[in-house]
Amino acid sequence: MSEAAAPGARIALVGNPNSGKTALFNALTGSRQKVANYAGVTVERKEGVVVTPSGRTLSILDLPGTYSLRARSPDEVVTRDAVLGRLAGEAAPDVVVAVADATNLRLVLRLILELKAVGRPMVLALNMYDIAQRQGLRIDLDGLGRELGCPIVTTVATRKRGIDDLIAQVDAIAAAGALGHASQWREPSAGEIREAHREAQRILKATVRPAERPDTFTGKVDAVLLHPLAGLAILFVLLFVMFQAVFSWAKPAQDLIDAAFHALGVLIAGHLPSGLITSFLVDGLISGVGSVLVFLPQILVLFFFIILLEDFGYMARAAFLMDRIMGGAGLHGRAFIPLLSSFACAIPGIMATRVIDNKRDRLTTILVAPLMTCSARIPVYTLIISAFIPSRQVLGVLSLPGLVMFGLYAAGILSALGVSFVARRIFWRGAVEPFLMELPTYKLPDPANVARNVILRGRIFLTRAGTIILPIMIVVWFLSTFPGAPVGAVDPAINYSLAGRIGHFIQPVLQPIGFNWQMTVALIPGFAAREVAVAALGTVYAIGNADASPGMLATTLAHHWSIATGLSFLAWYVFAPQCASTFGVVKRETNSWFWPMVMLAYMTALAYAAAFATYRIACGFGLG
Amino acid sequence: MHDMLAEPIASRAGPARGGAVRLSAARPGDRGVIVEVGADAAGAGHGVAVDELQRRLLEFGFVEGAEIEVLHEGAIRRDPIAVRLDDMRVALRRRDAQDVWIQLDPR
Ligand SMILES: Nc1nc2c(ncn2[C@@H]2O[C@H](COP(=O)(O)OP(=O)(O)OP(=O)(O)O)[C@@H](O)[C@H]2O)c(=O)[nH]1
Ligand SMILES: [Mg+2]
Numbered sequence: 001m002s003e004a005a006a007p008g009a010r011i012a013l014v015g016n017p018n019s020g021k022t023a024l025f026n027a028l029t030g031s032r033q034k035v036a037n038y039a040g041v042t043v044e045r046k047e048g049v050v051v052t053p054s055g056r057t058l059s060i061l062d063l064p065g066t067y068s069l070r071a072r073s074p075d076e077v078v079t080r081d082a083v084l085g086r087l088a089g090e091a092a093p094d095v096v097v098a099v100a101d102a103t104n105l106r107l108v109l110r111l112i113l114e115l116k117a118v119g120r121p122m123v124l125a126l127n128m129y130d131i132a133q134r135q136g137l138r139i140d141l142d143g144l145g146r147e148l149g150c151p152i153v154t155t156v157a158t159r160k161r162g163i164d165d166l167i168a169q170v171d172a173i174a175a176a177g178a179l180g181h182a183s184q185w186r187e188p189s190a191g192e193i194r195e196a197h198r199e200a201q202r203i204l205k206a207t208v209r210p211a212e213r214p215d216t217f218t219g220k221v222d223a224v225l226l227h228p229l230a231g232l233a234i235l236f237v238l239l240f241v242m243f244q245a246v247f248s249w250a251k252p253a254q255d256l257i258d259a260a261f262h263a264l265g266v267l268i269a270g271h272l273p274s275g276l277i278t279s280f281l282v283d284g285l286i287s288g289v290g291s292v293l294v295f296l297p298q299i300l301v302l303f304f305f306i307i308l309l310e311d312f313g314y315m316a317r318a319a320f321l322m323d324r325i326m327g328g329a330g331l332h333g334r335a336f337i338p339l340l341s342s343f344a345c346a347i348p349g350i351m352a353t354r355v356i357d358n359k360r361d362r363l364t365t366i367l368v369a370p371l372m373t374c375s376a377r378i379p380v381y382t383l384i385i386s387a388f389i390p391s392r393q394v395l396g397v398l399s400l401p402g403l404v405m406f407g408l409y410a411a412g413i414l415s416a417l418g419v420s421f422v423a424r425r426i427f428w429r430g431a432v433e434p435f436l437m438e439l440p441t442y443k444l445p446d447p448a449n450v451a452r453n454v455i456l457r458g459r460i461f462l463t464r465a466g467t468i469i470l471p472i473m474i475v476v477w478f479l480s481t482f483p484g485a486p487v488g489a490v491d492p493a494i495n496y497s498l499a500g501r502i503g504h505f506i507q508p509v510l511q512p513i514g515f516n517w518q519m520t521v522a523l524i525p526g527f528a529a530r531e532v533a534v535a536a537l538g539t540v541y542a543i544g545n546a547d548a549s550p551g552m553l554a555t556t557l558a559h560h561w562s563i564a565t566g567l568s569f570l571a572w573y574v575f576a577p578q579c580a581s582t583f584g585v586v587k588r589e590t591n592s593w594f595w596p597m598v599m600l601a602y603m604t605a606l607a608y609a610a611a612f613a614t615y616r617i618a619c620g621f622g623l624g
Numbered sequence: 625m626h627d628m629l630a631e632p633i634a635s636r637a638g639p640a641r642g643g644a645v646r647l648s649a650a651r652p653g654d655r656g657v658i659v660e661v662g663a664d665a666a667g668a669g670h671g672v673a674v675d676e677l678q679r680r681l682l683e684f685g686f687v688e689g690a691e692i693e694v695l696h697e698g699a700i701r702r703d704p705i706a707v708r709l710d711d712m713r714v715a716l717r718r719r720d721a722q723d724v725w726i727q728l729d730p731r
Contacts, residue, residue, distance in 0.1 A: 068683045104711055107685050190663070190675065193682040201689065218713070219695075226706055228699035320715045324700040333704070333717070358672075434677050434720040436684050439706060439713035 008057040009174035010091070012082055014115060015099035016108045017041075017065030018440050020127040023157035024099055025062035028167070032456065035158075035449060036310040039065060039438050040337060040355035043075040045082055052171040061093065064354075067107055069114050070187050073357035083118055084183060092183070095173050096120045097166070102132035102139065102154070103215075103441075105208060109200035112148060114188070119181040121173045122150040125166055129154040136212030143207040158446060218313075218441045225314070231321050242305045243409065244402040246378070250297035257297070261290030262552075276481070284477030285470075287553075288535040292465050295379040295531070296458060302375065303344065303457040304450070311445035315340065316437060323435065329417035330424035331368075332361040333435040339365065339416065342372035343409075344457065346582045350589055358433040364423050366589060367599055368416035370582050371575065373409045375461070376530040380573050381408055383534050387554040388566035411574050419602065469532050472525045476536045480521070494518075494540060513572065513608060514565040514615035514624075523578070530578045564618035571614035577603035647692070647707070647724035655693035656728040661686055665722040678723060685709050686724050 013021040017039030026033055029048030034041055046062040063082055064075035071080040085092025096115055100108040115122060126132070126139065145152045151169045155162035188196065225231050265286045272278040309315060319336035326335060334356050342349030349369045356362040373381075385401045392400045479499040486496065494500050502524065503517030510520050518540045526533030534553075541556045557566070577583075583596040590596075618624065644659050663678040672680075686692075686709065695713070696706040704717045 070679070070683070072680070106710055107683075107712070110683075188679075190679050190682060193679060194687060197682070197685075197687045198689075214711075222696065222706070222713075226696040228697065228702075232699055316715070320696075320704060320706060321698065323704050323715070323717070324698050327717075328700075333715075434672060434680060435704065435715075435717045436680060436720065437715045438684075439715055441713075 007174075008059060009094040009170070010059050010061065011095050011097055011170055012061040012063060012093035013097050013099050014063055014079060014083055014111075015065060016067055016101065016104075016111065017438065019065065019099050019101040019104075019108065020155075020157045021065060021099045022046075022062050024097075024125060024127060024155060024163075024166075025060060027155075027157050027160045027163050028058075028060055032452065033062060034453070036307075036315075037313040037440050037443050038310065038315045038337065039440070040075070040334075040352070043078075043352055043354040045078050050167065052167050054171055054175065056171055056174060058167070058170060058174070066111070068111060068188075068193075069118070069185060074354040074362075083115070083120075084185065092118070092120055094121070095170050096122045097170065098122055098124045098150075099127055100124060101128050102126040103128055103135060103137060103211070106197075106200060106204060109148075109203055110193070110196045113196045113199060114185065116149070117185040118183045119185075121180050122148075123166065123169045123173065124148060124150055124152045125162070126152060126154045127157050129162070130156045130159065131215075132211075135214055138209040140207040144203070147203045147207060158449070215441055221442055222317070222439070225317050226320060231317070235318055235321050238305075238309070239409075240406055242302065243406045244399065245305065246298050246301050246402075246405065248399065248402070249301050253297035254294050257294050258290070261286055261293070265290075279481065280474075280477055284473055284481075284539055287538045288473035288476070289465060289470060290538070292379055292469055292531050292535045293462075295382065296461060298378055298382065299375050299461050300454055300458050302378070303454050306340075306343065307450050307453045307457075308445050311443065311450060313440045313442045316439050319437060320439065326417065329421040331364060331417070331420050332356055332358070332433055333437065335361065335365040339369060339372050342369040342374060345374050345376070345460075346370040346372065346579065347585045350582070350585050353589070356433075360424075360427070361433050363427075363590065363595065364420045366586055366595065367423055367602075368420045370577070370579065370599065370603065371412050371416040371419065373412045373574075374530070374579075375457075376464075376579065377408075377573055379531040379534045381405060381570065383537075383554055383557070384566050384570050384573075387557040387561075388563050408570065408574060415575065415606065419606075464529065464531075468529050469535055472528055472532050473535050473539060476521075476525050476539050480540055499540065512615075513611035514562070514568040514619075515572075515611075516561070516565070518560070519565075519569065523576075526576075526578045528580050530573070530576070533578070563623040564615050567618050567623070568611040568615035572607045572611040575603050575607035575610055577607070644725040644727045647686075647694075647705075647721035647726055648718040650694045650705070650721075650726065650728075651702075652694050652697055652705075654726075654728055655691070656726040658686060658688055658690045658692055658724060659727045660688060660725040662723040662725065674723070677720065681720075681724060684714060685712060686714075692724075692726055 013025055015021050018037065022033050022042050023035045025031060025046065025048060026035065028050050031048045033046055042062060042064045047059055049057055049059050051057050061082060063079040066076045066079045069080045069083065071077040081087045083092065083096065098108070098112050098115060112124065132139065141152050153162055153166045153169055155166060225234060265282045268286070269278060269282050315337055319333055322336050323333035326333065338349045338352035341352050346369045349372065350366050353362045353365045356365060385404050389401050389404050394400050394403055476499065480494045480497050482497060484496070485493040499521045500517065503521035506520045507515070507517045518537065521540050522533045522536035525536045538553050541553060577600050583600065586596045586599060587593060661678060661681050663675045665674060690710050693708045694705055695708055698704050704715050705721065706713060706715045
């Protein structure tokens, strides 16, 4: 085979959910797509390339997992269309790599029989072979290969074992120019599914001897974690510990970042003549960006917990425990994981709703996803909490700020349940979709994977700080600086600036909920991204009174706002529709402007009502 | 030829299926073999047609001959349930399990 002439080939990774397709994809192509221990991690097709030793370029397609080609949810449609070559402008793959969890072959064998009807040349990757060996599972590879009529490679995707072998097999098929046959696939009937199961069962019996040391760990752990009462209690304790840790673990690092930015501000202010440039650097850039960056440690701590639980295999259990509670509000059990991802950010959460088959269930989930407390709210929450909530111990062990944070998360969750309950009644009175979910075996989290994912989250946060927050901060600084104060003015300069005028103009609308004009100014850029409001407050107040530094923002706020105003701001942020990209993704996923508009309307109404009630009640208690 | 276990008990008649019970009525600790996956839990208000539910159950491995054991149940109204299905663990709601009939092993 001549090196340069080897034509490229297109490869698709197909298999049951959670069989390690993405791990294999990452190992093959060196990408870093998300891998986690539950079904439905991948919801989009992702492409990557690898060059074989013979010089052939293989373009590899990672696909959402499925149990059948009879796609029922949007993510499974992606897989079916890719395998059948139904996507516009895209032919069927040259080689299909069926990825199987070697310890759980029964369902994938039936899927493979379906794939054979599609007629593409196939290679079977028996993944998780390390676990199979540990369990003493004996698989007659030659026999299985003969039964299925395709080459078999054993792989350990997470350790990059068997990858070269897999590439070699795929390369050989591509080199032979095997064409396969035309697709004979059509939706199987119930009888045909049964028939295929019998065939799969027969092959299994003939080629696989049961594990000598089957996994007993999962059963033992489940006895505790899925216990009807203890399980729920553990779930809540876990969430609680998570939020406590967000506050206590992150503190030292936060103090450090804070001090560094403060020192930087002082240093620059000391070395530059006071003037516009210095004001821009110190009040605009450093105080704005610093007030957001200071929350990086908290975001890392939160994600450390979430990723640990995902890798362990706990998420599906949490969905199990929550199903009935969510079902009461008309949410589908499968909505749990998308909603949980929304704790990171509503955007991946909304995309993850693709695993929900039913359109109405999916829309309900999309509508309430932004009510989950996303990480962009953390800066706002922590800022206000540290300004207005005394750092006291409650009941000896719990910190009051942690408790309030927990309460804010709970408020988000409860309101999501309430909204979905109402939405189902307003928009449709639908029947309930079936709920079937695999509970994966527990795996010890892989430290490298956890570290990689935590770093990834940190990078996303920093990128946002750099690409969204920074430019907006420059605009905010500009608006709050020009025009300057007239000679002999008594009020702070910002009062006379454009921002000040805008704030004063809109303030009457927000006055009933206790917001002052500085808050109004900060809310406007906050529509682009929630955490910008913190940076904007930093800028507005740093300019308003010159000695503020990012860390002192809390102190400044405590000085300028009443407690009632602080609480009202928190309540506003539980519901505030302040994220332009969320509306963008809802538009994309629902393919209409109707749903983003519904979302905007209901969130604004809720935010205003909640802030109003909070402010009035707090004033009633004399906190005004 | 067919595997012995994979042979469904062909009784399409009424609900009494030769000593088999619905999975939806089983309790933790119950174990046995699936003897029939039907398509007649009509009027249950499913979001999908009953034969669609049947196919989904089949694709998930709820198929005649599979060994099944109920492992756990939820706190509220004992729902959903977690079952061991051959080598796999699956969670499902009781309402979706009505059409799965199991022949319980003697305890
Ligand atoms: N021990 C072991 N674990 C593996 C192996 N391959 C994947 N895993 C783990 O299995 C889990 C699932 O891996 P993914 O790559 O996310 O699975 P997937 O098939 O892409 O799943 P979906 O995208 O949900 O369909 C993760 O926790 C991986 O770390 C392997 O060869 N050995
Ligand atoms: Mg994947």
